[in-house]
Amino acid sequence: MNVTSLLETPNSLPSGLEAMYDHNMKRIQGLSPQESKIAKLALLRVLHSKTNMTVNQIQGALATHYEPGSFEVGKYDEGSIIPGEVIVSVCCGLLHLSDSVELD
Numbered sequence: 001m002n003v004t005s006l007l008e009t010p011n012s013l014p015s016g017l018e019a020m021y022d023h024n025m026k027r028i029q030g031l032s033p034q035e036s037k038i039a040k041l042a043l044l045r046v047l048h049s050k051t052n053m054t055v056n057q058i059q060g061a062l063a064t065h066y067e068p069g070s071f072e073v074g075k076y077d078e079g080s081i082i083p084g085e086v087i088v089s090v091c092c093g094l095l096h097l098s099d100s101v102e103l104d
Contacts, residue, residue: 014078019072037063038082044104046095062087093097 028039045061046053053061063081066074088095 021094024092024094028094031090032047035090038087039092039094042087042091043094055087058087085087 013104027037030036031039042058056089059081060076063078064074065078065080066072084097088097
C-alpha cells in the first residue's frame with residue numbers, strides 16, 4: 001500500500017446506497033464459508049429484530065443452534081460465543097458498534 005493507492009480508493013467505491021450494499025454483500029460472499037455464514041446470520045438477526053440489539057444479544061443469538069425447519073427450541077452453546085469485533089468485521093461495514101454498545 002502506498003499514498004497514491006490510498007488516495008485512489010474513494011474513486012473505486014460504488015456510488016449510491018444500493019450499489020454500496022451490493023458491493024459489501026459481494027465482499028461478505030467472498031469471505032471464508034464460516035465468516036460468510038456468521039455475517040449473514042448476524043445481518044438476518046438484526047434485520048428481523050424489532051429494536052436495536054446489544055452485542056450480548058447478537059452473540060447469544062449466534063450461539064444458539066437449532067435445526068432449520070424444526071419447531072424445537074434451539075440449544076445455547078456458551079462455547080460458540082463470537083467476539084463482537086469479529087461479528088462487526090465480517091459484516092463489512094453493514095453493522096457497527098455504537099456508543100451504547102448496541103449493534104445497529
